[in-house]
Amino acid sequence: MNLLELIQGDGFVLKRKASTNGGEYAGACPFCGYEWDTFRVWPESGRYWCRRCEKSGDAIQYLRDKKSLSYKEACHKLGVIAALNKYGSRSARKVKPNFTPKETQTPVDIWQGKAKTLLDGAINNLWSSAGESMREWLHTKKGLSDDTIKKAMLGFNSADICEPRANWGLETALNDDGTQRRQWIPSGLVIPCIDGDTVQRLRIRRDNPGEGSRYIVASGSSSAAVIIGKDKGTAVIVESELDALLLSQEVGDLVNVIALGSAQAKPDKNTDALLKAMPIILICLDTDEAGARASWKFWPETYGDKVKRWPTIHGKDASEARLNGLNIRDWIIAGMFGSEEKFERFCIQTVEGGLSDREAIQAN
Numbered sequence: 001m002n003l004l005e006l007i008q009g010d011g012f013v014l015k016r017k018a019s020t021n022g023g024e025y026a027g028a029c030p031f032c033g034y035e036w037d038t039f040r041v042w043p044e045s046g047r048y049w050c051r052r053c054e055k056s057g058d059a060i061q062y063l064r065d066k067k068s069l070s071y072k073e074a075c076h077k078l079g080v081i082a083a084l085n086k087y088g089s090r091s092a093r094k095v096k097p098n099f100t101p102k103e104t105q106t107p108v109d110i111w112q113g114k115a116k117t118l119l120d121g122a123i124n125n126l127w128s129s130a131g132e133s134m135r136e137w138l139h140t141k142k143g144l145s146d147d148t149i150k151k152a153m154l155g156f157n158s159a160d161i162c163e164p165r166a167n168w169g170l171e172t173a174l175n176d177d178g179t180q181r182r183q184w185i186p187s188g189l190v191i192p193c194i195d196g197d198t199v200q201r202l203r204i205r206r207d208n209p210g211e212g213s214r215y216i217v218a219s220g221s222s223s224a225a226v227i228i229g230k231d232k233g234t235a236v237i238v239e240s241e242l243d244a245l246l247l248s249q250e251v252g253d254l255v256n257v258i259a260l261g262s263a264q265a266k267p268d269k270n271t272d273a274l275l276k277a278m279p280i281i282l283i284c285l286d287t288d289e290a291g292a293r294a295s296w297k298f299w300p301e302t303y304g305d306k307v308k309r310w311p312t313i314h315g316k317d318a319s320e321a322r323l324n325g326l327n328i329r330d331w332i333i334a335g336m337f338g339s340e341e342k343f344e345r346f347c348i349q350t351v352e353g354g355l356s357d358r359e360a361i362q363a364n
């Protein structure tokens with residue numbers, strides 16, 4: 001959206017007066033209200049000026065003066081508008097119904113018992129003084145509240161654990177060099193996938209991976225996606241579980257959040273069933289190159305035009321974008337409804353009209 005559309009969007013009529021400098025438009029002034037074309041806009045340079053009241057500036061200045069937004073709020077609003085223009089149109093690709101989701105494996109009982117014991121210890125550790133800097137990191141860098149951290153049952157494993165695989169009910173396996181593989185749980189943040197009261201996966205985020213992987217999944221873990229919420233009318237797909245927790249914390253009253261674990265991962269059977277029932281799916285996979293390449297084609301081909309590509313703005317993922325000032329809630333609402341007016345209508349229909357989220361989304 002250029003400056004011209006921004007001002008016209010507020011209901012001010014501007015007529016083209018000259019073709020110099022990429023076009024000059026004139027109309028009644030949004031500031032002083034004077035009607036005799038004293039207000040001029042040059043869309044190409046993105047500037048406006050009123051000859052009478054002498055208000056002048058660019059899109060950010062317009063939002064500050066006309067809508068009383070702060071500089072940061074104005075930048076944010078323009079960022080969301082730009083994203084809407086870039087990604088806002090739903091895909092019209094043909095659905096190719098050739099995707100068969102896989103059933104995920106549940107870990108064996110002995111594994112679940114080991115994982116539960118390890119997780120309980122890690123949770124205690126996180127809330128002890130040993131976990132203080134980890135909690136601080138989750139607050140400041142990841143934007144998670146204590147309440148979110150507790151509900152997600154995050155933990156802190158303070159020392160590497162390396163055990164025979166048999167202890168975890170796993171079959172023996174060999175490394176490339178012929179030695180016995182072991183169950184390795186490195187020290188770091190423990191991110192569990194919980195189903196009911198059973199542990200399905202342990203993912204560890206290592207503090208200092210060096211040359212190795214940042215994330216390690218305990219052998220024998222389920223590959224199920226993390227699904228937070230099932231009863232809302234929109235599903236948001238992200239890569240990392242920590243981003244999913246942030247989104248759920250900020251906008252979980254409006255959306256179900258799904259963490260796939262990687263940009264290349266495909267929905268498992270449960271996730272696929274949920275996605276098929278959703279009126280809107282926002283794909284918020286990380287905006288690095290691998291994420292974008294892998295993400296796009298599969299989704300509209302599988303779920304059709306209810307899929308909208310909605311990468312984060314101001315950062316490669318949700319937590320980085322938050323650090324750079326993105327209002328997570330506004331960003332998701334813009335993805336769901338496209339405009340504040342539509343969001344207001346949705347709120348009225350759900351709060352006063354008694355419609356469910358899904359019905360209200362479909363009615364719009």
Ligand SMILES: [Zn+2]
Nearest residue numbers: 029032050053
């Ligand atoms: Zn004026």
